[in-house]
Amino acid sequence: MNSQNNFVKSYLDVDQPYRSRSFRHFLANPAAVLGFTLYLVVIMVALAAPMIAPYDPLKIVPALILHKPSTEHWFGNDELGRDILSRILYGSRVSVGVSIISISIAVSGGLVFGLISGYYGGKIGGVIMRVMDALSAFPAVLLALGILSAMGPGIQNAMIAIGVVYTPAFTRIIRSSVITVKYCEYVEAARACGANSISIIFRTILPNCLSPLMVHSSIGFASAITIEAALSYLGLGTQPPTPSWGAMLNNSRQYLSQNMWYSIATGAAISVTVLGLNVLGDGLRDIWDPREH
Numbered sequence: 001m002n003s004q005n006n007f008v009k010s011y012l013d014v015d016q017p018y019r020s021r022s023f024r025h026f027l028a029n030p031a032a033v034l035g036f037t038l039y040l041v042v043i044m045v046a047l048a049a050p051m052i053a054p055y056d057p058l059k060i061v062p063a064l065i066l067h068k069p070s071t072e073h074w075f076g077n078d079e080l081g082r083d084i085l086s087r088i089l090y091g092s093r094v095s096v097g098v099s100i101i102s103i104s105i106a107v108s109g110g111l112v113f114g115l116i117s118g119y120y121g122g123k124i125g126g127v128i129m130r131v132m133d134a135l136s137a138f139p140a141v142l143l144a145l146g147i148l149s150a151m152g153p154g155i156q157n158a159m160i161a162i163g164v165v166y167t168p169a170f171t172r173i174i175r176s177s178v179i180t181v182k183y184c185e186y187v188e189a190a191r192a193c194g195a196n197s198i199s200i201i202f203r204t205i206l207p208n209c210l211s212p213l214m215v216h217s218s219i220g221f222a223s224a225i226t227i228e229a230a231l232s233y234l235g236l237g238t239q240p241p242t243p244s245w246g247a248m249l250n251n252s253r254q255y256l257s258q259n260m261w262y263s264i265a266t267g268a269a270i271s272v273t274v275l276g277l278n279v280l281g282d283g284l285r286d287i288w289d290p291r292e293h
Contacts, residue, residue, distance in 0.1 A: 034283075035275075049092065087243040115206065170216065215288065248266045
């Protein structure tokens with residue numbers, strides 16, 4: 001009887017290994033704080049773009065075509081006389097939106113397929129993983145291009161394509177975490193308490209798979225921004241005249257001699273955002289790595 005009580009107590013009170021680290025650990029990690037701050041700034045800029053942009057990003061001013069930087073236009077004007085700074089600020093809305101929505105699609109698919117294949121295994125798990133292997137056989141950009149070629153260009157289709165591209169990666173992460181966790185003592189304790197499979201998956205196993213999922217999600221955000229920029233660069237992502245960092249890079253390469261800040265400012269926006277997310281991912285990995293504590 002005592003052993004059974006101890007078994008149940010381990011199920012209820014166990015210090016589960018993949019629980020979120022304390023806020024104190026987060027603040028003590030400079031990489032995590034720096035990365036989070038950079039991405040938070042980008043999100044705030046995206047939300048406040050209509051209020052802080054000095055000019056209408058779509059307004060064409062023929063007299064200011066390829067105008068060099070000045071006090072009125074900090075980064076100058078593009079090939080149609082539009083203010084580059086305003087278009088960069090509005091372009092952040094596209095990048096942030098694409099990263100959040102596309103990775104949400106990938107995480108949702110990864111959770112469903114990863115939990116099923118990891119917990120149940122068997123033929124179902126085998127079929128799921130073979131499909132994921134087939135998708136992973138293609139480079140990310142090429143697979144996204146193929147999906148967009150079938151669905152047609154556009155920002156909505158780009159989000160779906162990027163989500164599909166990164167679903168296999170999240171599926172593998174969740175599956176490997178589930179396989180590791182489902183043999184732990186507190187999962188056995190849950191079964192001993194009479195919990196059914198659904199309860200075990202969502203109340204016991206899933207919470208312990210969130211740490212690696214969050215780490216990979218931060219890196220996935222950066223990858224999604226890069227892929228969206230590449231698709232827009234090729235003309236398959238965001239369509240004109242909507243501001244997009246990738247499309248702006250594509251347009252600016254023809255005018256480096258007239259206004260190099262066109263390329264520099266746009267490239268810097270992408271670089272800072274991706275850098276922040278990668279640094280955040282490294283910081284989160286260090287926080288949740290048990291060898292670091």
